Amino acid sequence: MSIDNHKYSDWDVRRVKELDIRQFIPGCNHRKTxxxxxxxxxxxxxxxxxxxxxxxxxxxxxxxxxxxxxIAAVAYYSGINLDTDWLHALEETARQGGIVITPQERRREESIAAAIEASRQSFCNQQLEASGLTLEDVTASIIEGGQELFMPTFRKGRVNEMFVPDKSGDDMLIYYYRLDGKPMEYTSKGSSRPRQYVRVRWANPDIHRSSDGKPMKYQTPAGAPSRIYIPEKIRRLYKLKSHIDTLFLQEGEKKAEKACKHGMLSIGIQGINNFGSQQEGLLQDIQDIAKACSISNIVLVMDSDWNDLHRAIKVGDSVDKRPNSFSKAVIKFKQYMSTFHNIGLSVDIWWGHVNENDHGDKGVDDLLCGALLSREQELLEDIERTMHSHDGRGTWLNIHKITAISDAKIRDFWLLNDVHAFYEIHKARLTVSNI
Ligand SMILES: [Zn+2]
Structure with a gap:
């Protein structure tokens, strides 16, 4: 089929193909099937x-x-060459058939314009702007109610106590869509009706507290499992079965979108541990992307404060008092990603983090809006260099290959980092005698 057919959505093309052929062939009886x-x-x-x-x-x-x-009938009777001018034949059929089809690009532009108008000055917009994103950047081609639509996945709105979204509030709603573009759904306990999977970023976390009293910035509906957030760029590569050399896992939806915007192909996870669970194993969507796009490398990316815990260490604290949740997360990541082997994929596993810099950037999105603003392409260059270096140390990110590193070594690595961080922080106060 011609490349041109991307001008119109599959849905519009199908509508034309479903027009009754009898109205385009002279001499047909319209009552006879x-x-x-x-x-x-x-x-x-x-x-x-x-x-x-x-x-x-x-x-x-x-x-x-x-x-x-x-379409073939119209082409014949209107003297249009179907092989070279399929698009013209499609448009002519729609015209003769009396239906309006709208080019995808125009529908996309209209949807974005409407979304911008609706969310002007909203908390959602502020959040996106802070990550250097526009509504256009986060607009996805989705399928809702059997129709192909263009919708931003980040929208102004609110959720009620049952986590049902509506447009009235000023929190930020993050809509999750599957790889095929349909809404992700979940079924909460005691309910049989599936609900749309929407995460919320509260504008005022102080009035939304978790069971242990902590303010919550983000909230996933109660009873909903962790899912990955799939930026449109990844969904498109998946649909086209295009090769993805390196897939990055970012902590959070905005980071994933911002990274994708600048060519660092990423999906969003809801926390450094949320790429799979005991019950489900490695999340199916990650497996599906890995398979369809024959990925070669997968990288778990952490913020620059991944070892911030060390800053809180006081002289005299014992080594085992230090939380080792990060090394646990990396070991779990390696174990889950090793299961690619079982589905016949050979994928190298990496762990990386944003390096501390003078700008104080934490996540990849901060980095791209901060130290790397208007020279964003340097990020990919640095990553490429780092992943081919002997020690995994880059300018902006450190990235270590852990495919063949034992769990014990990963723990040791953290211990060494502990000692190093401890020394850096306290060296001024350390004397030869107390070292
Ligand atoms: Zn004949």
């Missing part, structure tokens, strides 16, 4: 026209020529 009329090619009265749901076509019993559908 099947009929033999005079063949436009050989003139025999053996031209079978079918206007059934699954067979909307025509073919001559004698000469074998015919029309595969309404």
């Amino acid at each position: 099947t009929q033999d009329i005079e063949c436009p090619f050989c003139g025999k009265k053996k031209f079978a026209v079918n206007a059934k749901k699954d067979f909307n076509n025509a073919k001559c019993w004698v000469c074998g020529q015919g029309f595969s559908g309404p």
Whole structure:
């Protein structure tokens, strides 16, 4: 099929193909579902026209020529070359059939304009702007109610106590869509009706506290499992089955979008541990992307404060008092990613983090809006260099290959970092005698 057909959505093209073929073939009886009329090619009265749901076509019993559908019929009678000018034939069929089809690009622009108007000055906009994102950047091609639509995945709104979203509030809602573009759903306990998977970023975390009293910035609906957030760029590569050399896992949806915007192909996870669970194993979407895009490398990316815990260490604290949740997360990551092997994939596993810099950037999104603002392409160059270096140390990120590193070594690495961080922080106060 012609590349041109991307001008219109599959949904619009299908609507044209479903137009009754009889209205485009002269001499048809519109009350008969099947009929033999005079063949436009050989003139025999053996031209079978079918206007059934699954067979909307025509073919001559004698000469074998015919029309595969309404577009081919219109092309023939209007003198349009179907092979070289399919798009023209499509548009002409829509025109003759009396239906309006709108180019995707125009529908996309109209959707974005409407979304911008609706969320002007909203908390959602502020959040996106802070990450250097526009509504256009986060607009996805999705399927809702059987229709292909363009919608931003970050929208102004609120959720009620049942976590049902509506447009009235001024929190930020993050809509999750599957790889096929349909809404992700979940079923909460005690309910049989699936609900749309929407995460919320509260504008005022202080009035939304978790069970242990802590203010919550983000909230996932109660009873909903962790899912990955899939930026449109990744969804498109998945649909096209394009190769992704390196897939990055970012902590959070905005980071994933911002990284994708600048070519660092990423998906969002909801926390450094949330790429799988005991019950589900490695999240299916990650497996599906890995398979369809034959990824070669997968990298878990952490913020620059990944070892911030060390700053709180006081002289005299014992080594084992230090939390080692980060090394646990990395070991779990390695174990889960090793299961790629079971589905026949050979994927190298990496762990990386943003380096501390003078700008104080924490996440990849901060880095791209901070120290790397207007020279964003340096990030990819640095990553490329770092992943080919002997020690995994880059300018902006350190990235270490852990495919073949033992769990014990990963723990040791953290211990060494502990000692190093401890020394850096306290060296001024350390004397030869107390070292
Ligand atoms: Zn014929």
